[in-house]
Amino acid sequence: MATTKLKGNEVTLSGTEINVGDIAPVVTVVAGDLSDVQVGGEKGKAQIVVVVPSLDTAVCAAETRKFNVEAAKVENAEVIVVSMDLPFAMKRFCTTEGIENLTVGSDFRAKAFAKSYGVLISSGPLAGVACRAVFVINASGKVVYKEICPEITEEPNYEAALEAAKGATSTSCCGTCH
Secondary structure (H helix, E strand, C coil): CCEEEECCEEEEEECCCCCCCCECCCEEEECCCCCEEEECCCCCCEEEEEECCCCCCHHHHHHHHHHHHHHHHCCCEEEEEEECCCHHHHHHHHHHHCCCCCEEEECCCCCHHHHHHCCEECCCCCCCCECCEEEEECCCCEEEEEEECCECCCCCCHHHHHHHHHCCCCCCCCCCCC
């Protein structure tokens, strides 16, 4: 069973662990306008899936703002931020913060994303929300980068995720090159 830490205390993650080389499960999350957003699978472009506990925290907000700016520079890629926040709160956050280069998706209904990607916190004070993680899925639907942040209160390795995304945008690649 996978784990991470929250302020130095170990917390357990539940769900199906997804690793580099796996085909990314197709999961539906809910956009700010209550429409469905598909995450995972083959889309013909790279997907940078940014998983945060809640946009209502300073670290998650900073991370989302950073990916909004930096990931927009990666051609043929989309960024999807997934949290358990209600769609209305996510939409308000994006409007207030001027977030326009990414999609937000709420996993509040069935926690299907968190369970399918193995990022659901199942112990500790944040049990029931997703941990902080980043997955990069190539154009063919294969996971080419995974980071479960070792400490939930710290930001991910932006450089590594963005570099992986740049190499994951081609539909002619088999997904094993970087």
